[in-house]
Amino acid sequence: MRLAITKTLSPGARLGKNIYNERGHILLCEDLILTQKMINRLVSFNIPFVYIQDYRTDDIIPMPPVSGKLRREAINTIETTFLDMKNKINLDGSFTIEQANVKSWTS
Numbered sequence: 001m002r003l004a005i006t007k008t009l010s011p012g013a014r015l016g017k018n019i020y021n022e023r024g025h026i027l028l029c030e031d032l033i034l035t036q037k038m039i040n041r042l043v044s045f046n047i048p049f050v051y052i053q054d055y056r057t058d059d060i061i062p063m064p065p066v067s068g069k070l071r072r073e074a075i076n077t078i079e080t081t082f083l084d085m086k087n088k089i090n091l092d093g094s095f096t097i098e099q100a101n102v103k104s105w106t107s
Contacts, residue, residue, distance in 0.1 A: 001007045001017070001051050001053055001054065001055045001058070001061065002051065002052060002056075003018035003049050003050075003051055004035070004049065004050060004051070004052045005048065005049060006039065006043055006047055006048055006049060006050055007043055007044075008043045009034060009052070010039075010051070011034060011035050011036045011039065012033060012034070012080070013033070013052045013053075014031060014032070014033050014034070014052060014053040015028055015029070015030050015033075015034065015050060015051065016030065016050075016051035016052050016053045016054075017030050017032060017050075017051040017054070018030050019047065019050060021045075021073070023059045023075070024068075024071070024072045024075060033054075033095075036077060040057070061085045084093075
C-alpha cells in the first residue's frame with residue numbers, strides 16, 4: 001500500500017484504505033477499483049491523497065497517527081465547541097469562552 005496524490009491517480013487503481021468525509025462516514029470503501037468519475041469527485045472534494053494498493057509495497061502497512069475512535073471524538077468535540085461559541089456571540093459581535101470541557105485523550 002502506498003500514499004498517492006489524488007490528481008495523479010489513473011482509473012483502475014484499487015483503494016488501500018477507506019475514504020471518509022468530514023463527519024467520519026465512509027465515502028469509498030477499501031478494495032474499490034477507482035473510475036475516472038470517482039477520481040474527479042475526490043479531487044472536487046479537495047482530498048489530496050489516498051492510499052492505494054501496490055504490489056511493490058504490499059508489505060508496508062501505514063499506521064494512523066490516531067485511532068478512528070479518537071478521530072471521531074475529536075471531530076465531535078470541535079463541532080460542539082464551535083456551535084457553543086456560535087450560540088454565545090454577544091451583541092457586539094464578540095464571544096467569550098467561559099469554560100472548556102477537556103477530556104482525557106488516552107486510548
